[in-house]
Amino acid sequence: MAEYKVPLKDMSFLLYEVFKADQMWQKLPKLAEQVDKDTAQAILQECAKIAEQELAPISRQGDEVGVTFNEGVVTTAPGYKEAFNTYAEGGWTALGGDVNYGGMGMPKMLTAMHEEMLCSADISFALYPVLTAGAALSLAKHGSEALKERYLTRMYAGEWSASMCLTESHSGSDLGIIRTKAIPQEDGSYNITGNKIFITGGEHDLTENIVHLVLAKLPDAPAGPRGISLFLVPKFHVNDDETLGAHNNVSCGSIEHKMGINASATCVMNFDDSKGYLIGDLNKGLACMFTMMNFERIGVGIQGLGAAVRSYQNALEYAKDRLQGRALDSKVNGVKNPDQEADSIMVHGDVRRMLLNMKALNEGSRALSSYISMQLDYATYGKGEEQIKGEALAALMTPVAKAFFTDLGFENTVTGQQVFGGHGFIREWGQEQLVRDARITQIYEGTNGIQAMDLLVRKIASSKGAMLKVFTDEVNTYIQANKNNAAMTEFIVPLGETVNDLTELTADLLAKSQDNINELGASANDYLHVFGYTAMAYIWARMAQVSLDQKDNNGDSGNDFYQSKLHTARYYFTRLLPRRISLIASAKSGCDCMFDINDELF
Numbered sequence: 020m021a022e023y024k025v026p027l028k029d030m031s032f033l034l035y036e037v038f039k040a041d042q043m044w045q046k047l048p049k050l051a052e053q054v055d056k057d058t059a060q061a062i063l064q065e066c067a068k069i070a071e072q073e074l075a076p077i078s079r080q081g082d083e084v085g086v087t088f089n090e091g092v093v094t095t096a097p098g099y100k101e102a103f104n105t106y107a108e109g110g111w112t113a114l115g116g117d118v119n120y121g122g123m124g125m126p127k128m129l130t131a132m133h134e135e136m137l138c139s140a141d142i143s144f145a146l147y148p149v150l151t152a153g154a155a156l157s158l159a160k161h162g163s164e165a166l167k168e169r170y171l172t173r174m175y176a177g178e179w180s181a182s183m184c185l186t187e188s189h190s191g192s193d194l195g196i197i198r199t200k201a202i203p204q205e206d207g208s209y210n211i212t213g214n215k216i217f218i219t220g221g222e223h224d225l226t227e228n229i230v231h232l233v234l235a236k237l238p239d240a241p242a243g244p245r246g247i248s249l250f251l252v253p254k255f256h257v258n259d260d261e262t263l264g265a266h267n268n269v270s271c272g273s274i275e276h277k278m279g280i281n282a283s284a285t286c287v288m289n290f291d292d293s294k295g296y297l298i299g300d301l302n303k304g305l306a307c308m309f310t311m312m313n314f315e316r317i318g319v320g321i322q323g324l325g326a327a328v329r330s331y332q333n334a335l336e337y338a339k340d341r342l343q344g345r346a347l348d349s350k351v352n353g354v355k356n357p358d359q360e361a362d363s364i365m366v367h368g369d370v371r372r373m374l375l376n377m378k379a380l381n382e383g384s385r386a387l388s389s390y391i392s393m394q395l396d397y398a399t400y401g402k403g404e405e406q407i408k409g410e411a412l413a414a415l416m417t418p419v420a421k422a423f424f425t426d427l428g429f430e431n432t433v434t435g436q437q438v439f440g441g442h443g444f445i446r447e448w449g450q451e452q453l454v455r456d457a458r459i460t461q462i463y464e465g466t467n468g469i470q471a472m473d474l475l476v477r478k479i480a481s482s483k484g485a486m487l488k489v490f491t492d493e494v495n496t497y498i499q500a501n502k503n504n505a506a507m508t509e510f511i512v513p514l515g516e517t518v519n520d521l522t523e524l525t526a527d528l529l530a531k532s533q534d535n536i537n538e539l540g541a542s543a544n545d546y547l548h549v550f551g552y553t554a555m556a557y558i559w560a561r562m563a564q565v566s567l568d569q570k571d572n573n574g575d576s577g578n579d580f581y582q583s584k585l586h587t588a589r590y591y592f593t594r595l596l597p598r599r600i601s602l603i604a605s606a607k608s609g610c611d612c613m614f615d616i617n618d619e620l621f
């Protein structure tokens with residue numbers, strides 16, 4: 020496998036040239052205290068070293084050896100414990116954490132890039148700290164002062180990790196039917212009893228304690244999602260002097276044997292009268308858990324991107340070296356590589372298609388991820404209108420980040436594998452591991468089908484299109500501001516058509532759903548992808564605009580980075596954005612063809 024190189028230049032381009040993050044940080048008082056451009060650059064560079072030098076090298080062995088289980092004890096693959104210690108000692112487990120409890124309070128725009136690096140290096144490793152960061156976020160927002168003081172500091176220090184315990188064997192997408200019970204105790208705590216499955220990092224040897232965030236119901240709780248409460252259940256009790264006490268009857272029954280992310284421990288967890296502490300209000304647990312779940316949903320989207328970036332880097336290096344066949348135009352334009360028995364496969368149109376698909380979709384996903392992260396930073400640190408808008412856009416785009424990036428991520432790992440021909444199917448080159456590792460991202464943290472329903476039903480339809488308008492208003496304002504810029508016409512005109520099409524599709528589906536609500540479920544997946552390609556077109560137009568300006572500043576020919584951006588933007592608009600046309604046709608075709616067929620006829 021090619022050595023992983025963090026795309027630091029692209030990250031800086033997004034932060035400072037496209038989104039002017041440094042100016043935004045200065046404007047938001049709390050962020051201004053934490054971060055400036057120099058600090059951010061130092062963080063990205065140091066994190067790149069960890070990802071390239073410590074994490075990427077252990078990924079292959081992690082895949083081959085995997086996690087082992089012996090009588091309840093879970094042992095991670097060789098090198099993981101050492102890598103985790105190095106990572107924690109470097110302070111990386113505190114990066115986005117609350118400054119009042121030992122966190123570094125870095126903006127999401129930076130922590131998202133840090134997550135991408137971890138995931139390109141090794142998704143399995145990334146899951147341990149990223150889940151802990153999500154649990155800490157939920158605890159910081161909803162936990163009592165006592166819980167925060169006791170647990171958050173140790174989680175940020177990397178001494179304790181966390182897990183997210185939602186799924187039960189009969190309850191996956193539908194959490195309203197969980198059976199795990201919480202019985203109130205006189206001391207204010209709860210005894211938690213139940214079985215959770217598929218729990219990532221539920222048990223392992225990386226940290227001395229594991230903090231489980233568990234969904235459970237009190238015996239008299241209302242039925243369905245309104246009766247769910249959230250509890251913090253530590254693996255070991257914590258004594259008043261902060262030392263670890265007795266075991267809390269939390270045990271790992273087994274681990275799963277999986278298609279990919281083999282170095283991530285996926286555990287069956289048993290809680291047997293384990294002591295738990297309420298987070299947030301009784302029966303409001305799902306809302307508290309959503310703080311973590313929304314964080315993880317964007318995080319899982321970034322996992323898809325991370326794997327796809329690695330796939331592209333490997334495939335590009337391979338394509339440059341691999342000699343097969345002659346270019347189609349050899350007879351007309353002469354042989355390109357006469358000293359060798361064949362040309363590099365880079366000469367072939369289909370190979371260029373595959374590489375450019377990956378490049379355009381990866382750079383577009385990274386840019387869109389930065390845009391969404393910026394909205395989250397406004398939502399957390401902004402004031403007034405800008406905060407309200409940030410919240411709305413982050414909520415609207417979270418299911419898009421999760422499902423669109425992971426569908427593209429999986430597509431791009433398969434595309435990268437295809438560039439290798441047969442060599443992509445065998446283990447030697449590492450491409451097949453990327454395909455296997457990326458596949459889960461479309462499934463966990465709410466399947467992509469559930470994300471599509473979240474976007475179209477919960478966000479767009481429930482707000483009668485108002486949430487969409489927040490986004491389309493911004494894009495239309497951008498189009499108006501740039502419509503007289505001749506150099507941008509090739510981007511602005513198709514962007515305008517695309518946004519109009521999205522608006523029209525939305526109105527069409529909402530109208531049809533008045534007669535038949537099944538129209539929404541039947542078109543949700545297509546709709547999410549139309550939305551994704553539209554949002555990506557907006558971001559590519561903004562990147563193209565900056566590149567055009569920079570090209571002018573750098574003389575007629577511009578420099579390579581901006582030239583490459585412009586070429587890739589053109590490729591996106593001409594070769595990838597048209598995908599939305601067939602998606603729109605499919606979404607508009609109605610639900611009858613799905614529901615007219617009886618179940619017996621399948």
Ligand SMILES: Cc1cc2nc3c(=O)[nH]c(=O)nc-3n(C[C@H](O)[C@H](O)[C@H](O)COP(=O)(O)OP(=O)(O)OC[C@H]3O[C@@H](n4cnc5c(N)ncnc54)[C@H](O)[C@@H]3O)c2cc1C
Binds near residue numbers: 190277
């Ligand atoms: C490796 C791995 C790690 C995981 N880690 C964790 C973890 O750390 N914590 C945790 O709690 N869980 C975890 N999970 C569980 C994961 O989040 C669930 O598997 C996932 O949410 C789907 O639930 P399910 O498997 O029960 O599928 P189901 O809910 O049974 O879904 C089956 C199919 O039906 C579709 N479907 C279901 N309901 C609807 C609906 N209303 N509308 C449209 N389509 C629908 C789904 O999209 C899917 O295609 C993990 C799973 C795996 C495999």
